[in-house]
Amino acid sequence: MAVYTDITEGALRGFLEAYDIGRLTAYKGIAEGVENSNFLLHTTEGPFILTLYEKRVNPDDLPFFLGLMEHLAARGISCPLPLTRRDGTLLGELAGRPAAIITFLEGIWLRQPEAPHCAALGRALAGLHRAGEGFALKRANALSVEGWRPLWEKARERADEIAEGLRAGIDAELAFLERSWPKGLPSGVIHADLFPDNVFFIGDALTGIIDFYFACNDTLAYDVATCLNAWCFDDKSGVYDAAKGQAFLAAYQAERPLTPDEVAALPLLARGSALRFFLTRAYDWLSMPPGALVVKKDPLEYWRKLRFHQTIETAEGYGLTG
Ligand SMILES: Nc1ncnc2c1ncn2[C@@H]1O[C@H](COP(=O)(O)OP(=O)(O)OP(=O)(O)O)[C@@H](O)[C@H]1O
């Protein structure tokens, strides 16, 4: 679940006075998500999402995230729109946390996406990359290659508590990626956390993308690699699913063809992205107090994916041809 900060009805009603969204009729905490505290609000104007920004969000980054949603929505991307307060700002404070209200998107996220959903994702990701062009604010990716070692240092000593041999395995992988990380690939605004739980569908139609709180400026193909990891492995067997990968990559390329350099870099980017999610999961795994009301995500899932990518030499290994 993710309600780290609870709110009282009185404080919420006070907070809502800054908005023009009708009268509150009901609200409840949302169990899903691991980063921020989210509440579903019902007012006489309809449903809305209230987010209280927690530990991993730097308040200085909020204008980037909220401004990006406005920029993308204005360019036809179906994503939440932050609501403007009566004083013209997008951000307030509730229970001591920065807080914003965003529009509610219809749809559900898919526990087991299939190849047609991966194709819809590919189209949407390319559309997002295009729509991000021209967004004026900039934000570096704090969880790219320079950010991995500091994170690893916090988990390294105890890594073998997660699985024996991890410390040596990650030491070697991190050193390799630091030496070989590709530079100079096409860059722009990336989502950076486009997992199935951040993409809504109604039937087979993709209806929206949420959770822009890791978005940043980075290598566009890094987002492609993150989606290969998060969408194109079989949940049960843990094996790479080439049909899903092909569907995703072909649909992405139909909207935004990858350059030869991006194609060549894909195995490295996939290793790096797998390491990034391994590291945040390992850190959370080791630092979460016992009994915390959060479903921990398995770091080993991403270690297994990383080891798969270590065996891939060219993007043909993902089923990409031509
Ligand atoms: N705009 C929205 N419309 C409808 N539901 C939403 C919206 N934003 C968030 N939700 C609901 O809240 C849940 C958590 O939201 P979100 O993924 O933004 O949280 P998070 O804590 O930042 O999560 P994550 O762990 O994915 O980083 C979503 O799975 C969804 O159920």
Ligand SMILES: N[C@@H](CCO)C(=O)O
């Ligand atoms: N999508 C992330 C969690 C949210 O940042 C993960 O699965 O590790």
